[in-house]
Amino acid sequence: MTSTAVAPRPPAPAKLKILEVADRLFYTEGIHTVGVDRIINEAHVTKATFYKHYRSKDLLIVAYVEGRHLRAKHLIDEARASLTDPADVLRALATLIGQIATRPGFHGCPFINAAAQFGDPAHPVRQAVSRHRAWERALVTELVTELGNASREDAVDDLILFRDGALSGSNVGDPERAYRALARAVERIIAERDAGAGSQRLTA
The missing domain is CATH 1.10.357.10 (Tetracycline Repressor, domain 2)
Structure with a gap:
């Protein structure tokens, strides 16, 4: 019996959007000056969605x-x-x-x-x-x-x-x-x- 490799799931669109927004803001404005609420607002996600994908700001960084x-x-x-x-x-x-x-x-x-x-x-x-x-x-x-x-x-x-x-x-x-x-x-x-x-x- 042979096992079939399962391809990893692509990241959820909301997770990618959060990282895309964070990447832009962290680089252009500085990591410590950009808060989680700003990222949530610009990524158009809920706070629950943010913490589902990134349990803390440090993990996002x-x-x-x-x-x-x-x-x-x-x-x-x-x-x-x-x-x-x-x-x-x-x-x-x-x-x-x-x-x-x-x-x-x-x-x-x-x-x-x-x-x-x-x-x-x-x-x-x-x-x-x-x-x-x-x-x-x-x-x-x-x-x-x-x-x-x-x-x-x-x-x-x-x-x-x-x-x-x-x-x-x-x-x-x-x-x-x-x-x-x-x-x-x-x-x-x-x-x-x-x-x-x-x-x-x-x-x-």
Whole structure:
């Protein structure tokens, strides 16, 4: 006797609507400034419906952070799909960050913004942000390793820091200048790979 896998049910439309409204308001206005009643009113649901799908505001915030993570992962997967050279992937990621930072309505990195509003590292929202950051670091480490950079950990630290700086700087300053600074940092990391490869050829 064989068992038939049952496809998971799609989320209820009301649940999706609540998250859609929360995503917009949390990002544009700040998590702590947006109350549950505002979300309920703009999502056109009842309070009972809200608490049926999200037992607390904190759980909704975690869902917001996790949703932003999935969107970021999708964008990066798309950017990597047709590229094989890790140098080209790093350049593509820098370009993607530049495109995001220059879009209308950009208000900084949603993960940095969320973390800034929850000081306790053990809070579920901070943990959700930490999971995203761990995934992000693993991605950069993988690319730098493929690149063959001799100072791998330093290169990863530099790229993460410049990524954060580019997004934060774009929010409070000139997005184009912030992107160019990130692009220069990426090229320096790539140049270190190329310089190392040249040294190996000379000593071979």
